[in-house]
Amino acid sequence: xxxxxxxxxxxxxxxQVVAGQGRRPTIADVARVAGVSKGTASKALNGRGELTDxxxxxxxxxxxxxxxxxxxxxxxxxxxxxGIVGVLTNDLExxxxxxxxxxxxxxxxxxxxxxxxxxxxxxxxxxAQQLRTLLERQIDGxxxxxxxxxxxxxxxxxxLPVPVVYAYAPSEDPRDLSIVPxxxxxxxxxxxxxxxxxxxxxxxxxxxxxxxxxxxxxSGAAAALAERGAELLGAGVTAGDWTERWGxxxxxxxxxxxxxxxxxxxSDMLARAALDVLRDLGRRVPEDVAVxxxxxxxxxxxxxxxxxxxxxxxxxxxxRRAAAxxxxxxxxxxxxxxxxxxxxxxxIRGSTVPDNWASGTHEP
Amino acid sequence: xxxxxxxxxxxxxxxQVVAGQGRRPTIADVARVAGVSKGTASKALNGRGELTDxxxxxxxxxxxxxxxxxxxxxxxxxxxxxGIVGVLTNDLExxxxxxxxxxxxxxxxxxxxxxxxxxxxxxxxxxAQQLRTLLERQIDGxxxxxxxxxxxxxxxxxxLPVPVVYAYAPSEDPRDLSIVPxxxxxxxxxxxxxxxxxxxxxxxxxxxxxxxxxxxxxSGAAAALAERGAELLGAGVTAGDWTERWGxxxxxxxxxxxxxxxxxxxSDMLARAALDVLRDLGRRVPEDVAVxxxxxxxxxxxxxxxxxxxxxxxxxxxxRRAAAxxxxxxxxxxxxxxxxxxxxxxxIRGSTVPDNWASGTHEP
DNA sequence: TTGTAGGCGTTATCAG
DNA sequence: CTGATAACGCCTACAA
Numbered sequence: 161x162x163x164x165x166x167x168x169x170x171x172x173x174x175x176q177v178v179a180g181q182g183r184r185p186t187i188a189d190v191a192r193v194a195g196v197s198k199g200t201a202s203k204a205l206n207g208r209g210e211l212t213d214x215x216x217x218x219x220x221x222x223x224x225x226x227x228x229x230x231x232x233x234x235x236x237x238x239x240x241x242x243g244i245v246g247v248l249t250n251d252l253e254x255x256x257x258x259x260x261x262x263x264x265x266x267x268x269x270x271x272x273x274x275x276x277x278x279x280x281x282x283x284x285x286x287x288a289q290q291l292r293t294l295l296e297r298q299i300d301g302x303x304x305x306x307x308x309x310x311x312x313x314x315x316x317x318x319x320l321p322v323p324v325v326y327a328y329a330p331s332e333d334p335r336d337l338s339i340v341p342x343x344x345x346x347x348x349x350x351x352x353x354x355x356x357x358x359x360x361x362x363x364x365x366x367x368x369x370x371x372x373x374x375x376x377x378x379s380g381a382a383a384a385l386a387e388r389g390a391e392l393l394g395a396g397v398t399a400g401d402w403t404e405r406w407g408x409x410x411x412x413x414x415x416x417x418x419x420x421x422x423x424x425x426x427s428d429m430l431a432r433a434a435l436d437v438l439r440d441l442g443r444r445v446p447e448d449v450a451v452x453x454x455x456x457x458x459x460x461x462x463x464x465x466x467x468x469x470x471x472x473x474x475x476x477x478x479x480r481r482a483a484a485x486x487x488x489x490x491x492x493x494x495x496x497x498x499x500x501x502x503x504x505x506x507x508i509r510g511s512t513v514p515d516n517w518a519s520g521t522h523e524p
Numbered sequence: 525x526x527x528x529x530x531x532x533x534x535x536x537x538x539x540q541v542v543a544g545q546g547r548r549p550t551i552a553d554v555a556r557v558a559g560v561s562k563g564t565a566s567k568a569l570n571g572r573g574e575l576t577d578x579x580x581x582x583x584x585x586x587x588x589x590x591x592x593x594x595x596x597x598x599x600x601x602x603x604x605x606x607g608i609v610g611v612l613t614n615d616l617e618x619x620x621x622x623x624x625x626x627x628x629x630x631x632x633x634x635x636x637x638x639x640x641x642x643x644x645x646x647x648x649x650x651x652a653q654q655l656r657t658l659l660e661r662q663i664d665g666x667x668x669x670x671x672x673x674x675x676x677x678x679x680x681x682x683x684l685p686v687p688v689v690y691a692y693a694p695s696e697d698p699r700d701l702s703i704v705p706x707x708x709x710x711x712x713x714x715x716x717x718x719x720x721x722x723x724x725x726x727x728x729x730x731x732x733x734x735x736x737x738x739x740x741x742x743s744g745a746a747a748a749l750a751e752r753g754a755e756l757l758g759a760g761v762t763a764g765d766w767t768e769r770w771g772x773x774x775x776x777x778x779x780x781x782x783x784x785x786x787x788x789x790x791s792d793m794l795a796r797a798a799l800d801v802l803r804d805l806g807r808r809v810p811e812d813v814a815v816x817x818x819x820x821x822x823x824x825x826x827x828x829x830x831x832x833x834x835x836x837x838x839x840x841x842x843x844r845r846a847a848a849x850x851x852x853x854x855x856x857x858x859x860x861x862x863x864x865x866x867x868x869x870x871x872i873r874g875s876t877v878p879d880n881w882a883s884g885t886h887e888p
Numbered sequence: 889t890t891g892t893a894g895g896c897g898t899t900a901t902c903a904g
Numbered sequence: 905c906t907g908a909t910a911a912c913g914c915c916t917a918c919a920a
Contacts, residue, residue, distance in 0.1 A: 184685060186897055197907045202899060210905060232660045233601050234897035237912045242597065244640070244661075253823075258618035262643060274657060276608070277641045279626060293638060296596045297608075321548060404827035429827065436829075440803075459617075463768040463793065465800075550913055561891045566915055573916095574889060598913035601896045 185226040194222035205230070236298065245486060246294040247277045248287065250307035255457070256328050256475060257305045263479025264303060268487065273300075282307065291316060301486035303327055303479075310340065311372040323489035325482040328475070330499045339481050341473035342501035343373050343454075347380025347424065349471055349506045350452045354422040355388060357512060359450055363393035363420035365410045365430050367402045374400075374426045377454055381424050393418040402426075407433025415441070421449055422512075428453035428460040428470055435464050435511065450512040456505075466510030473504050549590040558586035569594070600662065609850060610658040611641045612651065614671035619821070620692050620839060621669045627843025628667060632851065637664075646671065655680060665850030667691055667843075674704065675736040687853035689846040692839070694863045703845050705837035706865035707737050707818075711744025711788065713835055713870045714816045718786040719752060721876060723814055727757035727784035729774045729794050731766040738764075738790045741818055745788050757782040766790075771797025779805070785813055786876075792817035792824040792834055799828050799875065814876040820869075830874030837868050 191201035196219060203209035204219035205228075222228075236242045245268060251257040261275055268275075276294065280287035294302065301322050306313050306329020315333035316324060330338030354362050364381060367374040382392040394414040400406050407430035414420060415437070425431035431453030435445060443449050445466060453461070456472035481502065489495040555565035560583060567573035568583035569592075586592075600606040609632060615621040625639055632639075640658065644651035658666065665686050670677050670693020679697035680688060694702030718726050728745060731738040746756040758778040764770050771794035778784060779801070789795035795817030799809060807813050809830060817825065820836035845866060853859040 187899095188897080198897090199899080199901090199908075200906055203906090206899085208899090212905065215905080229656075229660050231601075231662060231897055233597060233606065233662050234912085235899075237595075237597050237601060237897080237914095238899050240912080254618045254622035258622070261641070265643070274640045274642065274661060276638045277625070278638065279629070292593070293636075296593050297638060298595060298597050429823070433827075436800075459793070463797075551915095552913080562914080563892075563916080564890055567890090570915085576889065579889080595913055598896085599915075601898095601913080602915050604896080 184231075185228045187228070187230065189226055190219060190222045190228050193226060194219045240298075241300055241490075242298045243273050244297060244299045245273055245275050245483070246297075246299040246302045247275055247305060248290060248294070248302060249277070249279050249305040250282050250287075251305060251328075252279070252281060253308065256308065256310075259475035260303070260305055260327055260479035260482070263476030263481075264483040265479075266476070267480040267483035295321065300490055301325070303482045303486070304331070305329070309371055323486045323495050325485050325495070327478050327482045334499070335497050337485055337496045338499040339478050339485070340499060340501060341475070341478065341504055343376035343504075344380035344383070345501070346454055346471040346473070346504045347377040347382070348384040349380075349504065350424045350454075350469075351381040351384035351392070353469070353506060353508065354424070354450055354452065354512065355384070355390075357422075357450065359422035360390060361393060361418065361420045362390070362422045362424060363414045363418050364395050365407055365414060365423055365425040365434055366395075366397050366400050367406075367426040367430060368400055369398055371402075373454075377424075377426050392424075393420050402429060404429055404433040404436070406430070408437050411437040415449075423449060423451050425451065425453045428455050428457045428468060431468055431470070431511070432460055432464055435468070439465075446510070446512050446514060452512055456507045461507070461509060464511065466515065469509045469512040470507050471504050472507050474502065478502055548595075549592045551592070551594065553590055554583060554586045554592050557590060558583040604662075605664055605854075606662045607637050608661060608663045609637055609639050609847070610661075610663040610666045611639055611669060612654060612658070612666060613641070613643050613669040614646050614651075615669060615692075616643070616645060617672065620672065620674075623839035624667070624669055624691050624843035624846070627840030627845075628847040629843075630840070631844040631847035659685065664854055665689070667846045667850070668695070669693075673735055687850045687859050689849050689859070691842050691846045698863070699861050701849055701860045702863045703842050703849070704863060704865060705839070705842065705868055707740035707868075708744035708747070709865070710818055710835040710837070710868045711741040711746070712748040713744075713868065714788045714818075714833075715745040715748035715756070717833070717870055717872065718788070718814055718816065718876065719748070719754075721786075721814065723786035724754060725757060725782065725784045726754070726786045726788060727778045727782050728759050729771055729778060729787055729789040729798055730759075730761050730764050731770075731790040731794060732764055733762055735766075737818075741788075741790050756788075757784050766793060768793055768797035768800070770794070772801050775801040779813075787813060787815050789815070789817045792819050792821045792832060795832055795834070795875070796824055796828055799832070803829075810874070810876050810878060816876055820871045825871070825873060828875065830879065833873045833876040834871050835868050836871050838866065842866055 187201050188198055191198045194201060201219050204211055204216045205223060247261055249257040265275060278290040280290055299322055302324045304326045310329040312330045312332040315331040315336050326336055326338040328340060330340050351362060364378050366378055378395055382395050385392050411434040423434050425434055431451050434451050438445055438449055445451055452469040454471050456470040461468040461470050485495055551565050552562055555562045565583050568575055568580045569587060611625055613621040629639060642654040644654055663686055666688045668690045674693040676694045676696040679695045679700050690700055690702040692704060694704050715726060728742055730742055742759055746759050749756050775798040787798050789798055795815050798815050802809055802813055809815055816833040818835050820834040825832040825834050849859055
């Protein structure tokens with residue numbers, strides 16, 4: 161008898177059940193208690209195959225009694241699928257990766273799929289190490305989330321044994337599939353919004369111009385204005401960063417040089433800086449100058465005076481899309497390639513439209 | 525990456541690799557290529573047992589040639605350890621959970637242990653479901669990270685098959701181990717800091733008073749002042765929330781009622797609101813009124829004018845401590861119990877000490 | 889020093 | 905309808 165050595169602990173099956181503590185019950189225990197074979201128990205528990213109702217009932221009862229939990233480990237060993245998706249990121253702050261992760265969890269079906277999150281903290285060696293660990297764990301797919309600098313990042317290579325999707329920041333390799341927010345559209349939406357409000361002297365406060373996001377947002381706004389025969393004031397600045405200090409300086413310069421009646425900032429923090437400067441100067445927002453930002457970061461947009469119009473990159477939707485792509489790849493469909501730009505959403509608040517005018521799009 | 529100089533037996537190896545795309549190589553493949561048995565290969569790869577250097581070399585070479593990666597799945601099935609720690613949270617924003625997760629990753633030894641992050645989003649049913657999934661995955665330990673409301677949360681129960689540590693927010697069950705920041709100490713540190721600077725009329729701007737964090741921070745500051753025969757001005761307010769709008773209102777009221785020469789706010793956002801109000805009123809910071817916040821949230825403290833003195837809860841250290849506890853429990857030591865309050869750290873900046881006075885503790 | 893055999897918990901494939 | 909049996913990939917006794 162295979163289980164002979166278990167006599168050592170001096171307990172029969174049922175006592176084991178009651179004592180229950182030592183070892184988690186396996187399907188073999190369930191089968192034994194139900195008086196069937198492992199194979200039958202497996203079928204009953206998974207609703208597969210043809211079974212007598214009576215047998216199925218006995219098995220389920222036994223499982224319940226033992227508080228049986230199948231080991232996903234053993235299951236994965238057989239099926240070759242772990243139900244784990246890896247998320248590799250460099251986003252120290254987590255502002256971008258978390259919404260994406262949530263979206264992915266949603267799409268993957270909470271409960272059925274788990275997500276292992278690892279942060280390489282910008283270190284390539286660390287990233288390679290973490291990738292290696294993820295692959296050893298046999299993840300079913302990988303989502304690579306770029307850091308705050310969302311320019312193209314090096315590809316992990318074409319020969320990984322699992323489907324890979326790049327989110328937020330695209331891969332440098334055009335054969336990879338990348339899902340990114342449409343920053344050009346974001347700038348365009350804001351410019352059009354302000355134009356429709358009658359603003360004609362629209363200025364731009366950029367962030368670090370070495371970031372693709374800053375440049376794309378600027379070019380989108382500039383393009384929208386160009387189509388209307390106007391120009392984006394203060395565009396083309398070749399220095400800057402993402403701090404409010406810089407935002408204040410850039411705003412002051414913009415105001416002095418161009419007397420704008422609207423300001424588009426490359427981020428919500430920069431927009432906040434613009435609001436502060438305008439306030440210091442006694443200019444009314446939005447009456448004298450309208451202000452809009454990017455990212456729709458709730459902690460900022462709902463706390464400024466007035467609340468800030470911004471563009472929501474809908475990162476959860478990025479995550480959902482990325483997860484869906486992995487899911488499809490797992491189902492055998494070839495994974496796409498190239499950069500997929502996802503639509504963004506305008507969130508209108510009091511910094512462009514006075515609160516008593518229209519009901520802006522507030523937090524959902 | 526690992527590639528670069530893959531010398532050795534040259535083409536033969538590469539062809540094997542190319543051919544081998546279909547199925548990842550197993551230890552059996554390595555053994556076959558090396559001309560030894562699986563058992564021997566295993567020993568060689570893991571540095572166990574007594575082997576000829578020659579044999580070991582052949583096995584390692586074969587493994588390299590095949591680009592062999594052991595399946596942690598199979599390994600876990602044997603060892604009973606997965607090297608996965610679950611992190612269960614309700615922190616939608618991720619402001620708290622991420623630093624804790626990083627700390628845990630550090631302590632657990634990046635690469636050796638992975639973290640599955642799940643967010644129950646405040647839904648108890650969802651939480652139960654996620655817990656179930658985590659247990660089926662045979663996680664080695666569980667860290668429960670409370671949401672922004674860091675009051676005690678319901679225990680997951682005493683009969684889980686893995687060590688559990690509650691971080692940030694404690695468990696309601698005193699027999700569980702909880703690791704939380706010492707908010708009382710935080711309030712105390714700020715009060716003492718301001719006192720040493722000669723401030724005697726120190727006021728408090730609280731957040732939502734139903735949050736333990738707000739009350740604890742207030743009580744710490746009040747206690748420190750009481751020891752010095754002073755009183756915390758504006759303490760005991762029974763309404764409020766965490767928005768800047770509230771912070772501005774509370775600050776205005778505090779200023780009018782008590783004429784403080786220093787303000788401690790229950791969060792950095794509230795402190796920022798206080799700064800805005802003081803600026804509107806033309807009061808100088810810190811000369812007329814010093815201001816300090818809580819959380820040391822970099823996105824705020826380094827962007828205000830002047831930069832904001834705050835208290836760093838050192839969440840990474842929470843995460844490290846939590847991971848260490850799980851690690852110890854895994855090694856057989858009984859896991860502790862009760863609430864462990866972790867020291868916090870004062871981060872002094874220009875809002876309490878003028879920049880030309882001393883060199884404040886800036887970002888590390 | 890090395891090889892063989894058994895088992896970890898599950899599922900799938902056949903017999904019966 | 906149900907029960908053996910053989911995988912899945914690895915590790916560890918124990919035997920040679």
